[in-house]
Amino acid sequence: MRSLRVDAVLVQAVIAGALSFAHLHDLAAAAGQSGWKAWAYPISVDLLLVAAWRRLRILRTDGAPVRAAWLWFAVALSASLGANIATAGLLDLDHVPDWLSILVAGWPALAFLGGTLLVHAPGPRPQSTPAETEAASVERAPEPVPEAVEASTTAPALPASPPATPSVPAALVAHARKVADDHHARTGAPIDTDTLRVRLGVPAPMADAIAAQLT
Secondary structure, three states: OOOOOOOHHHHHHHHHHHHHHHHHHHHHHHOOOOOHHHHHHHHHHHHHHHHHHHHHHHHHHHOOOOHHHHHHHHHHHHHHHHHHHHHHHHOOOOOOOHHHHHHHHHHHHHHHHHHHHHHHOOOOOOOOOHHHHHHHHHHHOOOOOOOOOOOOOOOOOOOOOOOOOOOOOHHHHHHHHHHHHHHHHHHOOOOOHHHHHHHHOOOHHHHHHHHHHHO
16 A cells, blocks of 8 residues: 655645635735635636746747736735735735725726637647658659660660650649649749759659640
8 A cells, every 4th residue: 555645845735825815815805805806816816827838948949938927926925925915914905995996896897808808819830741741842853754674685786766745634733733833933944854853853855745734
């Protein structure tokens, strides 16, 4: 049977959280928020604090801007710290000033705004996975056409004839047209035969045949 070990950090976190929760409740109740509303205030403050810190860590890991997350973390921390200080005897809870009552009453709208912005803030652009990159390279470079088998050296020599124009599949022509359009959009000039051959990964005769069909 495993022995139970007490985590000092966890115990400290529970005690600090309970005290902060109680201070926020007492301040909300003193500011006119009675019943369940006084108990909801510390939950709202702590949840915004945790949400902002979690969003801050995610943005840091992804290398995205963290300014907005820092802002809402500071707002929630100020609300929690302010309640702890206010209930330390510096504020008469029986006669809460009007400005503090206004701040407490306006907190739900502020917390809702902060939580919404944290959840729906645009994150960093996802990077392509190795599998997606490999699939894209396979799509851009079709399988090369096998070369004709060389004639046997023992066969009689035939009269020289002009090389036949290789047949090009329609799908390869359509893919080459997309490559040519992309090259023209990026450079402003039509794609040349050598560039087309490199992009498609086909032999020079087939690249010439494809280029002839693109004009």
